[in-house]
Amino acid sequence: MKKLITLVLAMAMALSLVACGGDSSSNSGSNSGSNSQSNTQEGALKVALCMSGAVNDQGWNQSAYDGAKAACDKYGYELAYTENLNAADIAAAFADYAAAGYNVIIGHGFEFGDPALEVASTYPEVTFICTEASASADNVASYVMACEQTAYVEGVIAASMSQTGTIGAIGPIQGDSLVKIVNGYIEGAKSVNPDIDVKTAWTNSYVDTQLAQESASAMIEGGADVIKHCANACGNGAISAAVAADIWCQGDSYDQSSLAPDNILDSAIYNLDVVLDIALGTVADGSFEGGVYNLGMADGAVEVLISDNVPQEVADKAQATIDAITSGELVITPNYTVE
Numbered sequence: 001m002k003k004l005i006t007l008v009l010a011m012a013m014a015l016s017l018v019a020c021g022g023d024s025s026s027n028s029g030s031n032s033g034s035n036s037q038s039n040t041q042e043g044a045l046k047v048a049l050c051m052s053g054a055v056n057d058q059g060w061n062q063s064a065y066d067g068a069k070a071a072c073d074k075y076g077y078e079l080a081y082t083e084n085l086n087a088a089d090i091a092a093a094f095a096d097y098a099a100a101g102y103n104v105i106i107g108h109g110f111e112f113g114d115p116a117l118e119v120a121s122t123y124p125e126v127t128f129i130c131t132e133a134s135a136s137a138d139n140v141a142s143y144v145m146a147c148e149q150t151a152y153v154e155g156v157i158a159a160s161m162s163q164t165g166t167i168g169a170i171g172p173i174q175g176d177s178l179v180k181i182v183n184g185y186i187e188g189a190k191s192v193n194p195d196i197d198v199k200t201a202w203t204n205s206y207v208d209t210q211l212a213q214e215s216a217s218a219m220i221e222g223g224a225d226v227i228k229h230c231a232n233a234c235g236n237g238a239i240s241a242a243v244a245a246d247i248w249c250q251g252d253s254y255d256q257s258s259l260a261p262d263n264i265l266d267s268a269i270y271n272l273d274v275v276l277d278i279a280l281g282t283v284a285d286g287s288f289e290g291g292v293y294n295l296g297m298a299d300g301a302v303e304v305l306i307s308d309n310v311p312q313e314v315a316d317k318a319q320a321t322i323d324a325i326t327s328g329e330l331v332i333t334p335n336y337t338v339e
Contacts, residue, residue, distance in 0.1 A: 048106065063270055067271070070273045071279075095122070098126045104126070105119075110177040111173075142293070144292060148332050149302055150181075150302045151182070154304065155228075161265060162248075166196070169229070173204055187335070197223075203215060213240055225247045226250065228252070230253075231252075254269065269302065297325050
């Protein structure tokens with residue numbers, strides 16, 4: 001009898017996951033799926049969002065979910081999502097959604113590009129949209145944000161605030177969309193102080209906060225008095241280390257001032273609501289074309305939120321840099337070379 005009850009419960013749970021719009025694999029091996037619907041119309045297009053981290057990470061992945069939900073609400077689409085995907089599981093997640101009848105599948109991050117091309121060839125009727133990737137096909141489009149622009153401004157702020165002449169930058173896994181951020185940060189810092197020492201570290205994880213905390217602590221012991229990260233949820237550990245040492249820190253992807261209200265200098269904001277509104281808008285009006293599309297400050301895709309902790313003189317310098325980038329007077333060329 002116990003075995004029968006267990007089997008019935010298992011079947012019920014499996015059916016509930018299908019109804020929610022799909023499974024999601026996490027680094028811990030557990031599954032959690034969810035579906036968000038709002039203002040959907042009968043027969044509405046079904047959109048799936050796939051992410052490398054948690055939907056509530058107050059950073060890279062939450063910005064994508066918020067943006068996708070806003071765009072789907074606007075166009076009357078149904079939205080499902082899968083969070084905490086490992087690289088090895090991306091293609092299977094894409095294929096599962098495509099086989100389940102989803103019309104549009106979004107992969108959030110450069111690592112989703114190649115799997116999108118792989119699965120797109122099998123499902124030519126499905127539209128694939130990737131952020132920060134270089135994937136392009138008849139039914140695959142990539143939208144690349146000029147995150148190097150925000151990183152340059154953050155470098156200007158960090159170098160202007162540093163008293164030791166040493167600052168630090170922490171990234172997760174080395175990929176073009178992340179390497180360009182670290183290099184943009186270094187370039188911006190050196191525009192203020194050519195002799196500044198910018199320490200860098202890569203955690204090889206998007207979610208392990210302890211690794212980022214340890215890397216940041218080592219930088220702080222080496223004299224860094226400003227820590228910047230672009231390491232998704234993992235980077236929250238870097239912020240924690242900065243708070244513990246009472247030094248300055250800089251947020252990424254989202255307004256992270258609540259994580260360190262007395263220590264935050266700024267947050268690089270990636271406006272995925274703008275990016276995904278543009279992307280899903282092409283599906284809505286029938287103008288979708290595969291390709292790689294670049295969006296920056298001038299398009300409203302990226303911006304820097306400067307904290308009140310920044311002195312007015314430094315804030316003015318940062319704003320002048322932002323204005324020069326937005327107008328095209330200052331061009332920040334993405335550098336994908338790992339230093």
